[in-house]
Amino acid sequence: MKKIVIIGAGASGVYLSILLKQKNPCYEVIVLEQNKAPLKKLLATGNGRCNLSNQKMNSKYYQSDNQELVQSIIQDFDMVQQMQKIGLYCTYQGDLLYPKSEQALTVKNVFMQRSEEKGVIFAYDQEVTQIQKHKHQYLITTTSQQILADAIVLAMGSEAGKLSGMNHSRYDLLKQLQLKIIEPMPSLVQFYTSPAIKSLKGVRVKGTFSLIENQQCIHKEKGELLFTDYGVSGIAVMQLSSFYKKHHNYQLYIDFFDEISHNQLCQLLSNQTSLFLEGLINHKLAVYFQKYQHLSIEKLASLLKHYPLNIQGVREASYAQVMKGGLSLDNVTEDLELKQYPHIYAIGEILNVAGMCGGYNLHFALASACHVVEAIEREKYVKNS
Structure with a gap:
């Protein structure tokens, strides 16, 4: 036997x-x-x-x-x-x-x-x-x-x-x-980010998310992102994490309006009432972005389509789906x-x-x-x- x-x-x-x-x-x-x-x-x-x-x-x-x-x-x-x-x-x-x-x-x-x-x-x-x-x-x-x-x-x-x-x-x-x-x-794990926007904890965003190094796009994912008290999570983030390497400096770019062009977003913003961004995005996001009220419509549109977060690292093995x-x-x-x-x-x-x-x-x-x-x-x- x-x-x-x-x-x-x-x-x-x-x-x-x-x-x-x-x-x-x-x-x-x-x-x-x-x-x-x-x-x-x-x-x-x-x-x-x-x-x-x-x-x-x-x-x-x-x-x-x-x-x-x-x-x-x-x-x-x-x-x-x-x-x-x-x-x-x-x-x-x-x-x-x-x-x-x-x-x-x-x-x-x-x-x-x-x-x-x-x-x-x-x-x-x-x-x-x-x-x-x-x-x-x-x-x-x-x-x-x-x-x-x-x-x-x-x-x-x-x-x-x-x-x-x-x-x-x-x-x-x-x-x-x-x-x-x-x-x-x-791998297939969440990111620590700077800043970690604690006021947005629990907010889910559908959009396109890009892993950027030295202004070059390493990979992008369309899907959903979840803000947490340590950074970001969600399926799109998990996918991006598989491209993360140690000792590299990455940024995460968020496109909150990936379904429309920059010019179309400018048009939407120009039609806004006095309630800044209400009606366009999640209420908590609208409150968070109030600090950018002083920006021109062009610059605000660019920010909403390329919002940067610095990636500080990936979470530990105990939170990962695979290694x-x-x-x-x-x-x-x-x-x-x-x-x-x-x-x-x-x-x-x-x-x-x-x-x-x-x-x-x-x-x-x-x-x-x-x-x-x-x-x-x-x-x-x-x-x-």
Whole structure:
């Protein structure tokens, strides 16, 4: 009997366990999880609705050090078909794919039910501290036991999100194995800004938002922004944060009137009554902008279409949806097998693959699990031939 140990009971690890047992019921599949329960982070995905994939699936929506490998993994994975195989019915809402129930809890329940039905063994409160070669196997040491494995899959995720388990031991483990690590940093996360306009806390703005450095536009997003007491949040901000790099000086430009031109906005402003900007924008914004009453209509229009905020940084990992960085794809073969360690694979967010908002990260997590199962199957047939 082949013993495969999966380190991490997140989406990629649990899904992998199902696929392994489907292909080979005789395999002993053990999932080690450092938390007290599986799939904790999945429950928060898509605000609890679990956005699984996107119609516009392409590697250009990911940041990685091997875009070609990412493309090869995501392109042939049909999320609707694959989820239906395990009893999860999904439907598209526009470009976004959700479970029919629109509940992440449903996804968790289906995943766990299928894995437990097939005899997957789960062990919780198991922080892995060391992996060593042991003859033709690997010896895994956790905080409470040692396990011999014929194959290992690293599916530890990252420390993004408050539900992920916020220790750094996953990176310590990679360093012990002398693997190349791209420095992890929060992505799909909020910005700290200067000023942080506390009087606008809770105000939502629809518009176009641009990440600017040295007067050059790095990226722009149309959507919604939320003012907070520390800076700004919202889906558009989360998307922009994926382009943020350390030690760069950025500004965020807000176009409050992206649906009309500068000249059209000037015309609107010239028709204003004595109530400054009331009727044009949110009341709290109108009050905030009263300090600019002295400006000419031309300058006021320019300000409303290019309102600048200095970006002081991104919020911490505990607030992020994903982390950029992690295990460099230079370490792995096309099968996601570690080049230095035969029969050790890596999947999901532990890899240096970070997608945009919109189901891209879950798609890669599950697609990479499927990719590794196919690689293990090929290896089995090569050995038996």
